[in-house]
Amino acid sequence: MNPSTARPDAVQARPKPLIGQWWAKRQRGLAPYIFLTPFGILFLLFFAYPVGYAFYLSLFRRYGFGGSVYVGLQNYANLLSDTRFLHALANTTYYAAGSLFVLAPLALLLALALNSDILWMKGVYRLLFFVPYVTSAVVVSLMFVLVFDKTYGLLNNALGIARIPPVPWIESSSWSMPSLILLGVWTLVGVNSLYFLAGLQNVPRELVEAARIDGATGRRVFWHILLPHLRPIITFVAVGSIVGSYNLFAQPFVLTQGGPEDSTLTLTYYLFIQGFQDFEFGYAAAIGYAIALIIIVISLGQLWALGAFREEES
């Protein structure tokens, strides 16, 4: 196969039998479909069919072990009056808002620090900031048992040095969600700061320098030049944070078991309980669709609010 020697008459120079030529052309036409087949089969089996099957399941109550009853859309109606579901919804939204509004500014702050030329050991930070993100959520949660323990935990002992009384963290129903938020921020601030850093480094230098020459202070440069350029990254971080928040499961499952008193019960955790502890498959399927709807609506709302659907004004 030598591209430089392939000439148009090379085909004639090596005559193929007629069948061979026909097959070569046919092969080329069929190839994409054949190549797509493995993906297609798996996709149908494990995505398309389950999506439909889930909706079918959600129309029944107690489907599976012993009898099922067709209830139409009753499962969805019940969701609206299910106090536990609504509690989970409130919890998860609390978590989503809390982590986004703490995470984004912190990550941006770190990114600004990483971006300046006066920072030492940049490579070390870049490495370090990724580690919490690539560590399993289960491991992170168990690690933080050592952090949150009321008597022997790192946090309370550190607070004790500053003469601050211990906080019940995951043992209190009012501190439990903030603890999870703290855990979430710890996990994600590094990665997100690196995303912001990538965005900051894409801001054309001449723009910043021109502004500085014109006498702009750091603050004005930040608000009027850096932030607008960061909008796509901010959008990505925001949507990702929200979607990740509504998917929260491992941390409350391992750390607090949804408690105390359901204070850390998240939507996905509730789905798990209904589907795989109480085996109410129909209801769980409905919860699945409800969660999907919530996530999609919120994400679309976010995208709209951040101007993703507006025409680009130059």
Next chain:
Amino acid sequence: MTSRTQSYDDARRHRRPESSRRVRHVTRIAVVNIVAAIGGLLIAFPFFYLIVSSFKRENQIYQIPLSLIPQPPTLTEYQQLFTLYSFPRWFLNSAIVGVGATASALLVCSLAGFALAKYDFRGKRVIFVVILATLTLPFQVLLVPLFKEMVAFHWIDTYVALILPFTANAFGVFLLRQFMLGVPTSLLEAARLDGASELTLYWRIALPLIRPGLAVMAILFFTASWNDFLWPLIASTSDDMYLLSVGIATMSSSYNVEYGTIMAASVLATLPIAIIFLFLQRQFIAGLTEGALKG
């Protein structure tokens, strides 16, 4: 906009004496480095404490004041992983599933990406749009029906159930198609003229050309599989088919919880990813940020 000369005069008026500028400059350096250092310490410290605690005797973890140095350091917690728990089996399971899922996902998605990137055929647009659309559907919808499917196929507690659903993922197709677009079509055309079959084009030309991209994807897939929790929790009910994440979680929910052993398990479970990360940093980071910037 003020004119150039006018703004220079303004700047000169606002210029401060030389020494004060030097002090402000040093302060800036100090502040920036301190902020970053605090961030770095806060992130690193829990890991450090985890590793230290895994070498402590059980009662040493629960003692005041907290000690950073185990006295004496002990391997009992690690030993218990092998005597009291099926930790080696869990590790093996995670390795098999991780490698299996990564290999099959790479194969299936690169085939699909190749087809979508390098061919024109009826329905290409539609298929691509459908695949992209699935990216927007949250996985919560699939949890229950997939489980019921696995039960129906008798695939619960098998490696198949842990590997297969992960294989056809839209994200993989999207990224691999991007990589495939970079393969020069002229090269493929030339090979065709020389009588190469379409399969050879894929296997002998395109795939080797995107090898760096494949490495990045491999790392992403393997890490995702290694750290996955919810689906493995659902798909395996017997202890000897647990993955590491599930096994360690069950350790923490048993009655007499031995935290030292859990710490040891956590350290060992994170080691493979940490090693991969250490040696393949660039690809790892490239993979994670590429997903972000193309999103």
